[in-house]
Amino acid sequence: MKRPTLIDVGIEAGVSAITVSRALREPEKVSESLRERIAKAIDKLGYVPNPAASSLASNRSSIIGVLVPSFSNYVFADVLSGANSVIEKTGYSIQIGNTGYDPLTEEAMIRKFVSLSPVGLIIAGVDQTETSRNMLETVDCPVVQIMDSTDDPVDVIVGFSNFEAAAASAQHMVDQGYRRIAFVGTRMDPRTQQRMAGFESVMRQHQIYDPALFITTPQKSSVEIGRHLLAGLLDKVPDCDGVFCNNDDVAVGIGLECQRRNLSVPKDFGICGFNDLGTTSQMNPAITSVYTPRVEIGERAAQYILDRAAGGPQPDIRNIDLGFTLKKRASTLRSEAI
Amino acid sequence: MKRPTLIDVGIEAGVSAITVSRALREPEKVSESLRERIAKAIDKLGYVPNPAASSLASNRSSIIGVLVPSFSNYVFADVLSGANSVIEKTGYSIQIGNTGYDPLTEEAMIRKFVSLSPVGLIIAGVDQTETSRNMLETVDCPVVQIMDSTDDPVDVIVGFSNFEAAAASAQHMVDQGYRRIAFVGTRMDPRTQQRMAGFESVMRQHQIYDPALFITTPQKSSVEIGRHLLAGLLDKVPDCDGVFCNNDDVAVGIGLECQRRNLSVPKDFGICGFNDLGTTSQMNPAITSVYTPRVEIGERAAQYILDRAAGGPQPDIRNIDLGFTLKKRASTLRSEAI
Numbered sequence A, B: 001m002k003r004p005t006l007i008d009v010g011i012e013a014g015v016s017a018i019t020v021s022r023a024l025r026e027p028e029k030v031s032e033s034l035r036e037r038i039a040k041a042i043d044k045l046g047y048v049p050n051p052a053a054s055s056l057a058s059n060r061s062s063i064i065g066v067l068v069p070s071f072s073n074y075v076f077a078d079v080l081s082g083a084n085s086v087i088e089k090t091g092y093s094i095q096i097g098n099t100g101y102d103p104l105t106e107e108a109m110i111r112k113f114v115s116l117s118p119v120g121l122i123i124a125g126v127d128q129t130e131t132s133r134n135m136l137e138t139v140d141c142p143v144v145q146i147m148d149s150t151d152d153p154v155d156v157i158v159g160f161s162n163f164e165a166a167a168a169s170a171q172h173m174v175d176q177g178y179r180r181i182a183f184v185g186t187r188m189d190p191r192t193q194q195r196m197a198g199f200e201s202v203m204r205q206h207q208i209y210d211p212a213l214f215i216t217t218p219q220k221s222s223v224e225i226g227r228h229l230l231a232g233l234l235d236k237v238p239d240c241d242g243v244f245c246n247n248d249d250v251a252v253g254i255g256l257e258c259q260r261r262n263l264s265v266p267k268d269f270g271i272c273g274f275n276d277l278g279t280t281s282q283m284n285p286a287i288t289s290v291y292t293p294r295v296e297i298g299e300r301a302a303q304y305i306l307d308r309a310a311g312g313p314q315p316d317i318r319n320i321d322l323g324f325t326l327k328k329r330a331s332t333l334r335s336e337a338i
Helices: A006-013 A017-025 A032-045 A052-058 A074-087 A103-114 A130-138 A162-175 A190-205 A223-236 A248-260 A294-309 B006-013 B017-025 B032-045 B052-058 B074-087 B103-114 B130-138 B162-175 B190-205 B223-236 B248-260 B294-309
Strands: A063-068 A093-098 A120-124 A143-146 A156-159 A181-186 A214-217 A242-245 A270-272 A289-291 A319-321 A325-327 B063-068 B093-098 B120-124 B143-146 B156-159 B181-186 B214-217 B242-245 B270-272 B289-291 B319-321 B325-327
Touching: A006 A017, A006 A032, A017 A032, A032 B130, A063 A074, A063 A103, A074 A093, A074 A120, A074 A294, A074 B074, A074 B093, A093 A103, A093 B074, A103 A120, A103 A130, A120 A294, A130 B032, A143 A294, A156 A294, A162 A181, A162 A190, A162 A242, A162 A270, A162 A289, A162 A325, A181 A190, A181 A223, A181 A248, A190 A214, A214 A223, A223 A242, A223 A248, A242 A248, A248 A270, B006 B017, B006 B032, B017 B032, B063 B074, B063 B103, B074 B093, B074 B120, B074 B294, B093 B103, B103 B120, B103 B130, B120 B294, B143 B294, B156 B294, B162 B181, B162 B190, B162 B242, B162 B270, B162 B289, B162 B325, B181 B190, B181 B223, B181 B248, B190 B214, B214 B223, B223 B242, B223 B248, B242 B248, B248 B270
Parallel strands: A063 A093, A063 A120, A120 A143, A143 A156, A156 A319, A181 A214, A181 A242, A242 A270, B063 B093, B063 B120, B120 B143, B143 B156, B156 B319, B181 B214, B181 B242, B242 B270
Antiparallel strands: A093 B093, A289 A325, B289 B325
16 A cells, blocks of 8 residues: 555545645634544544655754663663653654764764754763764754763753762661672773762771772673672672672672572671662562662753753753662661661 | 864865865775874864755655654563664664553554654554554555564564463463462553463363453553562462463562562462563572563564665565573472472
């Protein structure tokens, strides 16, 4: 079948194509029964009006570009979900790119997206290459960096401080009496590195910093890798009494491995995750984690682009910090457990 | 800053805009040192060529539309990831839509996407409304339905049989001696309903079908809801000796709740999940699940669209069934455990 035209709809409804066109443009000027007949014909044929002419005329696409480092990370699925909920009711559409945590892939994707004259761009982090930054600063549309915090965004940034969130978690574990706390980091992307720095600052402040307690891997986060990392950690540092994980999957894996080893949590070993993705709160015992406002970040970023597209100004506050919440649960509440 | 032009690049490199243009079109005709100077200027300014003219001329966008029912479901994140890996190196981009498991939202999204003259469309399932089906049958591009199996696809379908996968799981549990097996289903979208039908057919075949053992909820899958559903199930049917879950999150929640209740798995209670998302295999004990080829489905769907866009024919086999694999693990292997 060919894609149906106005003429086909007219034939189906028993009226001229001009009548169909008028009924679509000015429905209040035709009778209800005619409107219904035309609506039925449109549904039956699957007619879709062609908006090509108007978008060609404006020389501006209807796309909002969203560049994330991973599709298989729940965190970015949530961002996408938030952005989509704001955009789906508009005439705009989301075009996605996966940078794979690689600055040069990111650069290539920015080049591709900028060339499409987007309505706006949403991009994760602040760690773009100089070339990427130049492209983002000169593109003729709003640009929202997300999931981080900086005084020097390209345009605006919507996120939270990874450094502060990790520092708050580390301080909580110190307050609960843990002294040989390991940092377990996967992937080691720039935001994980900031979490590591926040953790390290608290360890140094309490004079319990020990580089042997930093376990990192370039592999991506998973429950399975969490199990393996705990095994390696305890081999290397047997007196380790807790972990701060850069990701909930890793924390869940460590929690399951503690079960297997009959390691008592939180008495002998404390566990803190990051992002509060859902499973942590259901574990035995429930695992402490840092809740990050991922859906809201996607929503706010999308709303900013819509506001600017509607003629709104660049705001005075360009670092929109939505904060985080440390969800204290049984896995670190040693003082209550004892 | 304004988006830089060819003229700006020329000024930066100390040559005319025409020279820059020629160096970009025919790099072999200019000296290496000039090429390098221009490349540096392009990087420094963040210059991006404007391809608007060519896309306007072809009256065809460069987008491949992907419509999925959820962004926060790992299954579709994997599909997206697979499709993206095939498409990212091409000049095409992925535009996404979230139908929210709602046929009318899906209809609206199809209308929006069709109006954009896409290169191809990927859409989950076969349960579109008549209007949606009409639009998909008349759109002037390849259409790939995914994650299901049918003899009557719009164009082609790439997926597996949800009915057969669930039936194979149910048969395995019967083989392991379970007789009071519950079906636990969340969301109850059409693919979950097919899983339920596959499960039911095996129960009827062995004359152990009991409607009391079917526990369903319109809520979306989560580890938390899995815990709650097990509690409700055991209250209602105390002699239940196992569950087949429509989703791994639910299976993990049930596994954690069994730990809490000291219910012996697999001896007193068998657990089978669906999709094999990773956590099931790491649980104590490891949970049986159905591996579904989600990444490959995304890849194959995208590759089909690229092949058709390059002039390839519609294939003879239009139902591309990639199958499934039942991963038998400790949570159901009762005959070995006893």
